[in-house]
Structure formats: structure tokens, C-alpha cells
Amino acid sequence: MGASWTDLEAKVLAGERLSPDDGRRLFAHPNLPELGALADEVRQRLHPGRTVTYVVGRNINYTNVCWVQCSFCAFYRLPSDTSGEAYTLPAEAIFQKIEELLAVDGGGPVELLLQGGLNPKLRVEWYEELFSEIRRRYPTAWLHALSATEIQYIAKLSKLSLPATLARLQAAGLGSIPGAGAEMLSDNVRAEIAPFKETTAQWLEVMREAHRLGLRSSATMMYGSTDSTEDRLQHLLRIRELQDETGGFTAFIPWSFQPAGTPLGERLAAAGWQQASGFDYLRTVAVSRLLLDNVPHLQASWVTQGQKIGQISLHYGVDDFGSTMLEENVVSAAGTHHTDEMTLGEMRRLIASAGYTARRRTTLYAAVEPLPANA
Numbered sequence: 001m002g003a004s005w006t007d008l009e010a011k012v013l014a015g016e017r018l019s020p021d022d023g024r025r026l027f028a029h030p031n032l033p034e035l036g037a038l039a040d041e042v043r044q045r046l047h048p049g050r051t052v053t054y055v056v057g058r059n060i061n062y063t064n065v066c067w068v069q070c071s072f073c074a075f076y077r078l079p080s081d082t083s084g085e086a087y088t089l090p091a092e093a094i095f096q097k098i099e100e101l102l103a104v105d106g107g108g109p110v111e112l113l114l115q116g117g118l119n120p121k122l123r124v125e126w127y128e129e130l131f132s133e134i135r136r137r138y139p140t141a142w143l144h145a146l147s148a149t150e151i152q153y154i155a156k157l158s159k160l161s162l163p164a165t166l167a168r169l170q171a172a173g174l175g176s177i178p179g180a181g182a183e184m185l186s187d188n189v190r191a192e193i194a195p196f197k198e199t200t201a202q203w204l205e206v207m208r209e210a211h212r213l214g215l216r217s218s219a220t221m222m223y224g225s226t227d228s229t230e231d232r233l234q235h236l237l238r239i240r241e242l243q244d245e246t247g248g249f250t251a252f253i254p255w256s257f258q259p260a261g262t263p264l265g266e267r268l269a270a271a272g273w274q275q276a277s278g279f280d281y282l283r284t285v286a287v288s289r290l291l292l293d294n295v296p297h298l299q300a301s302w303v304t305q306g307q308k309i310g311q312i313s314l315h316y317g318v319d320d321f322g323s324t325m326l327e328e329n330v331v332s333a334a335g336t337h338h339t340d341e342m343t344l345g346e347m348r349r350l351i352a353s354a355g356y357t358a359r360r361r362t363t364l365y366a367a368v369e370p371l372p373a374n375a
């Protein structure tokens with residue numbers, strides 16, 4: 001017999017660590033608002049008050065060339081692609097995107113979420129040159145760049161060890177690492193949805209090495225494809241375990257699989273599968289907040305869930321609204337277009353109308369003061 005809800009509540013309120021069995025009970029708890037209220041208690045303990053943070057930033061998808069063929073991805077084009085849709089942005093095009101971001105921002109620190117495919121033509125030197133030039137030209141732009149998947153491939157392609165690759169990228173200006181590529185940290189699920197991607201252990205190893213070098217990262221979870229609740233639970237426990245070891249994760253960001261235009265979406269739809277609901281998202285967010293007692297921030301994924309669910313998630317343990325995402329190509333390639341509707345002003349309005357004060361932050365969650373006049 002597991003603990004009752006009252007026992008679970010008491011454990012959370014006393015700040016005790018929850019067990020895997022507690023996690024199972026949380027996922028099965030029928031009263032969603034009750035779960036949200038408990039997650040909100042933890043959020044208030046970690047971040048007292050009514051502030052929700054955000055970062056001003058943009059996505060730059062520097063290449064869509066990728067050989068990995070994840071079945072949930074509608075963004076990539078194969079290296080052999082002849083459709084004319086495969087691209088690698090020249091440095092000048094990347095600089096122009098940064099200048100567009102700086103022009104709308106008003107001068108504060110901004111985040112560049114630079115991610116792309118696994119492009120066999122791009123070795124470590126390409127990134128070193130690009131990163132150092134970005135840092136030289138735009139000192140207020142922080143490079144939150146390259147998923148664990150990309151970093152591991154750059155190392156392989158460049159015939160370097162993982163620590164040496166990370167150290168070179170860091171020396172060139174890499175500031176922190178987005179948690180993308182984690183998908184579901186279960187080798188069974190990975191074998192089904194992304195058989196050529198790195199294993200669970202390899203993803204964790206990139207993060208471990210990065211944290212060891214002082215690079216902070218976020219962690220993500222893409223749920224709602226072929227995964228079970230137990231897979232989600234194990235994913236959370238793996239993140240918690242590594243965080244105990246390194247303390248390098250800044251934030252956790254769960255989102256649900258976006259099926260449109262993807263081979264996996266077609267396959268699952270043919271088998272009668274249904275897309276994860278808003279309720280499922282809120283439950284996953286709340287359980288994440290409760291189980292990940294050592295990860296400081298929980299970020300809303302309004303890009304995938306929409307602005308309204310994003311707002312509601314602020315009452316389910318979320319304390320951060322993420323990036324303004326001036327440009328987003330990966331999720332929108334899978335048919336989800338919430339970024340089109342979001343401006344900086346709109347993000348601040350959504351936070352305010354949910355009952356919170358919006359506060360700008362850096363990628364590493366330092367407060368940015370004073371707020372720019374145009375925010």
C-alpha cells in the first residue's frame with residue numbers, strides 16, 4: 001500500500017523527498033486542482049511571491065540538415081535532400097537575426113537559442129568561428145546553444161573527446177546548453193521514436209560533462225508519444241539523480257509531442273492514438289514540480305500548449321515563461337504556431353492577467369533591472 005494523499009501532502013509540506021512510489025501516486029491522483037495547489041506550495045517555497053520571469057530571446061535554427069530522422073520531427077532535411085529546402089545559414093544571416101532581436105529589445109541581455117540538425121559538414125571549427133564572432137560583435141547576446149545530441153555529434157565528427165569538444169565550444173563563447181534532445185529518457189521509447197539518436201546514458205553524460213565544466217543547462221521532456229506514465233516518472237528521477245550529482249540544471253521544461261506533419265504522428269493516429277491533453281500537461285507540470293525538488297525553475301511551454309494553458313500552468317508549479325522566441329521553426333514545422341501570436345508586450349500582459357508580475361531575467365535567471373521602456 002502506498003501513502004495516502006494526506007501523507008503525500010504532509011511529506012511535501014515538510015520538504016521531504018518523494019519516492020518513486022509517491023511519484024506513481026501523484027501521476028494517478030484524480031483531483032488535478034489539488035495536485036496543482038500542492039505544486040504551487042512548492043513553487044512558493046522556492047520562489048516566494050507573485051513574480052514570473054521571462055527572457056528576451058530568439059531561436060536561430062542555423063541548419064535543418066540532419067541525418068538522424070527522428071520520427072517526431074518535421075523540421076529536418078536529409079544531407080542528400082534535393083528539394084532545395086535544406087539550408088545552413090551563412091554567418092551574415094545569423095548576425096542579421098541577432099541584430100533584429102537587439103533592435104526590438106532596447107539594450108538588455110538577450111538569449112540566442114541556437115540549435116540545428118546534425119549536419120555532417122559542420123565540425124567544431126565552424127562553431128568556434130561563429131560563436132567567437134557572435135561574442136565579439138554582440139557582447140549582450142548570450143549563447144544558449146546546441147543540444148546534447150548536436151554536441152555529441154560535433155565531437156564524433158571532429159574526432160575529439162566530449163570534454164575537449166565542450167571545452168573548445170565554451171572557450172569560443174558557448175554560455176549554456178538547452179535541454180533539448182532529451183525527449184524521453186527511456187531507451188525503449190527512444191528506440192521507437194528516434195532509433196539513431198543518442199542513448200539515455202549518452203544524453204546524461206553530455207550534461208554531466210557540461211556541468212563539470214561549469215556550463216549550466218536546462219532539461220526537457222517530450223511526453224505523449226509512445227511513452228507510459230512510468231517512462232515519465234523514470235525520466236524525472238534520472239534528471240533528479242544527475243542534479244543531485246552536479247547541480248547544473250537551471251530549469252525543467254516538459255512539453256507534449258506535436259504530431260502534425262511527422263511520420264510518428266501519422267503512425268500513431270492510424271493506431272487510434274490521441275494527442276496529450278491540456279489536463280495531461282498540467283498534471284505533468286505539477287508532478288515535475290513536486291518530484292524535482294532540486295531543480296530550481298519550472299518553465300511553461302506556451303509554444304506547444306498555447307498561451308491559455310501557459311497561463312494556467314502558473315498555478316501548477318511553473319515560475320517562468322521562458323523566452324519570447326522571436327523566431328521558432330521546429331515546433332511550427334510540426335504545425336503548432338503559438339509563437340506567431342506572442343510579443344514581449346503580450347507575454348507580460350498574459351503573466352499580469354494571470355495574477356503575477358512579469359520580471360525579465362538572464363538565461364541564468366539573474367534579474368534584469370531596470371525593465372526597458374519598450375517592455
Ligand code: SF4
Pocket residue numbers: 066067068069070073074075076116117118149194
Ligand atoms: S529532432 Fe533534431 S536530431 Fe532529430 S531529426 Fe529533428 S533535427 Fe535531427
